[in-house]
Amino acid sequence: MTSHVTDARSGGRRIGGIGVAREESWAAPDTRRWLQLGLAFIWLLDAVLQFQSFMFSKGFSQMLAGTAPGNPAVIAGPINWSARLIDQHTVVANGAFAVIQLLLGLGIAWRPAVRLALGASIGWAIAVWWLGEGLGGILNGAGSPANGAPGAVIIYALLAVLLWPGKRDRPAPFVAGRFTGAAVARLLWLVLWGSLAYMALLPATRAAKALSGMVAGMASGEPGWLAGLDNHLAAFLAQRGPAAAVVLAVVLAFIAVGVYLPRPAARALIAVAIVTSAAIWIAEGLGGILTGGGTDPNSGLLLALLALTYWPLANSRPAATRSESA
Amino acid sequence: MAGQSWLADTFAGIMIITAAYCVSRLVVARRQHRPTDFRVDGVHVLMGVAMAGMLVPRLRVFWAGGWEIVFGVATAWFAWLTIREWMASREPRTRSAVSHPRAHHLQHVLGCGAMLYMFLAVTSARAASGGSGMSGMAGSAARFPTLALILALGLFGYVVWTADRLPGLATVAAFAARPTSAPVPAGAASYPSTATQASAMAPREDGQARTDGQAPDDSRLRAGQAPATPMSPRLAACCEIAMGVTMGYMLILML
Numbered sequence: 001m002t003s004h005v006t007d008a009r010s011g012g013r014r015i016g017g018i019g020v021a022r023e024e025s026w027a028a029p030d031t032r033r034w035l036q037l038g039l040a041f042i043w044l045l046d047a048v049l050q051f052q053s054f055m056f057s058k059g060f061s062q063m064l065a066g067t068a069p070g071n072p073a074v075i076a077g078p079i080n081w082s083a084r085l086i087d088q089h090t091v092v093a094n095g096a097f098a099v100i101q102l103l104l105g106l107g108i109a110w111r112p113a114v115r116l117a118l119g120a121s122i123g124w125a126i127a128v129w130w131l132g133e134g135l136g137g138i139l140n141g142a143g144s145p146a147n148g149a150p151g152a153v154i155i156y157a158l159l160a161v162l163l164w165p166g167k168r169d170r171p172a173p174f175v176a177g178r179f180t181g182a183a184v185a186r187l188l189w190l191v192l193w194g195s196l197a198y199m200a201l202l203p204a205t206r207a208a209k210a211l212s213g214m215v216a217g218m219a220s221g222e223p224g225w226l227a228g229l230d231n232h233l234a235a236f237l238a239q240r241g242p243a244a245a246v247v248l249a250v251v252l253a254f255i256a257v258g259v260y261l262p263r264p265a266a267r268a269l270i271a272v273a274i275v276t277s278a279a280i281w282i283a284e285g286l287g288g289i290l291t292g293g294g295t296d297p298n299s300g301l302l303l304a305l306l307a308l309t310y311w312p313l314a315n316s317r318p319a320a321t322r323s324e325s326a
Numbered sequence: 327m328a329g330q331s332w333l334a335d336t337f338a339g340i341m342i343i344t345a346a347y348c349v350s351r352l353v354v355a356r357r358q359h360r361p362t363d364f365r366v367d368g369v370h371v372l373m374g375v376a377m378a379g380m381l382v383p384r385l386r387v388f389w390a391g392g393w394e395i396v397f398g399v400a401t402a403w404f405a406w407l408t409i410r411e412w413m414a415s416r417e418p419r420t421r422s423a424v425s426h427p428r429a430h431h432l433q434h435v436l437g438c439g440a441m442l443y444m445f446l447a448v449t450s451a452r453a454a455s456g457g458s459g460m461s462g463m464a465g466s467a468a469r470f471p472t473l474a475l476i477l478a479l480g481l482f483g484y485v486v487w488t489a490d491r492l493p494g495l496a497t498v499a500a501f502a503a504r505p506t507s508a509p510v511p512a513g514a515a516s517y518p519s520t521a522t523q524a525s526a527m528a529p530r531e532d533g534q535a536r537t538d539g540q541a542p543d544d545s546r547l548r549a550g551q552a553p554a555t556p557m558s559p560r561l562a563a564c565c566e567i568a569m570g571v572t573m574g575y576m577l578i579l580m581l
Contacts, residue, residue: 026494109489
């Protein structure tokens with residue numbers, strides 16, 4: 001009796017590469033699960049980036065404190081307080097941050113803990129958005145689609161909500177609407193991309209040298225190919241900054257309304273959203289992760305993952321509902 | 327290796343524990359004729375010891391250049407196994423029995439390749455700085471940081487992929503609880519921690535015992551008895567996760 005024959009006869013189900021599943025407890029990942037795994041992957045990357053030497057230095061707390069200026073006192077006060085606290089206990093605080101993020105990543109990947117980890121990630125992301133990113137520069141006017149606004153970490157929270165494995169999924173034309181419903185998911189998309197379009201028209205982006213300066217600043221410390229790419233982009237934008245900001249705003253506005261359009265048009269605009277996210281990520285210098293000082297991959301990668309959750313599906317009914325009616 | 331010394335000590339400790347556990351798997355499997363993937367457990371021992379030595383220089387146990395040879399050979403070997411299994415999976419006879427077997431060995435090609443990359447980076451950094459210790463590998467030592475990032479991302483992908491599949495692996499207790507004369511019960515089917523092992527454990531068509539590094543336990547199979555309880559597939563997967571996270575950490579430090 002060979003092992004694989006035994007497995008086949010008993011109904012055992014082989015999980016690619018690592019063993020045999022118990023049929024009743026494990027199902028191959030569906031689209032939402034793959035997207036959850038994408039989120040887990042990014043949390044894991046975040047965690048390991050948090051373990052870098054720079055994060056254990058005074059530079060980390062100074063970086064956090066740097067997000068306070070320009071924010072209202074009620075926002076800036078807690079940022080300064082937490083930065084001081086981290087400054088006094090840098091090693092312990094940063095070690096704890098990294099471990100929390102590691103647990104979030106592994107928790108989302110490990111099915112029995114997925115709800116707990118997603119729920120915890122929402123709370124953690126909101127805290128970091130405030131205390132670590134100064135609400136992404138929304139209130140101090142420094143936010144721009146090219147520098148990570150509205151704050152990369154809030155997109156983690158948004159993804160956690162949209163990818164929440166509800167007990168009963170709702171019919172939706174995209175994965176993001178399975179838990180919240182299509183109407184709420186569309187509204188969240190509209191608010192996010194609409195706010196990005198709005199921020200592209202603010203002086204922080206639209207000023208003559210704003211975009212080129214932002215992109216050129218990202219090139220510092222990057223490997224040659226990425227620095228070259230960013231420097232070329234910055235040179236291109238140097239003479240066309242305001243026009244490029246307007247074009248960017250128009251593209252982002254089209255993307256914002258894309259999810260309300262019929263499926264073929266929606267699909268095209270989601271594809272544009274993915275390409276735009278990739279361009280933003282390059283403009284962000286991949287979040288500085290190749291410089292040894294990046295705390296996270298910044299917003300471009302997360303926007304791309306978010307766009308994938310809105311990819312129009314062929315069938316709007318959840319798999320469980322389909323099998324029940326079959 | 328650059329980084330916080332307490333953190334390096336912690337990761338090194340985890341690697342030593344992992345390596346020691348994999349040694350125990352090899353010993354117990356050999357003594358009790360329990361199936362395990364000897365190749366994978368063996369390479370985990372090597373990786374654990376090598377990574378501990380990179381993280382904490384005083385734990386180095388090999389001569390300069392030795393690990394490059396070891397992991398160069400291991401990378402080539404797992405690459406060969408991947409190609410061989412990919413070709414075997416294209417045959418209609420085996421396609422349904424073993425799905426995506428190459429994914430398993432790709433993981434080890436990636437792991438061994440990452441180890442090789444790190445040792446080569448250390449060597450070149452040492453040569454450039456004129457230093458003699460592993461600690462000469464500062465954070466900026468990698469000549470190809472993008473490659474380090476790609477390897478780290480690949481490893482994180484496998485960590486997530488493995489963690490997702492972890493609950494689906496039957497426990498040793500579930501496997502051991504079945505009646506010895508009965509076939510593996512539905513819903514509790516559990517076999518070795520790797521897909522390739524399951525097919526490798528099968529007797530060859532000519533009835534000869536296999537000699538490809540597995541623990542076939544053919545005497546039990548021929549006697550019509552249920553095969554011995556395998557070494558824990560879940561713990562093997564946990565070793566993969568620990569190795570992947572630690573290796574990814576080391577690669578990120580090289581950026």
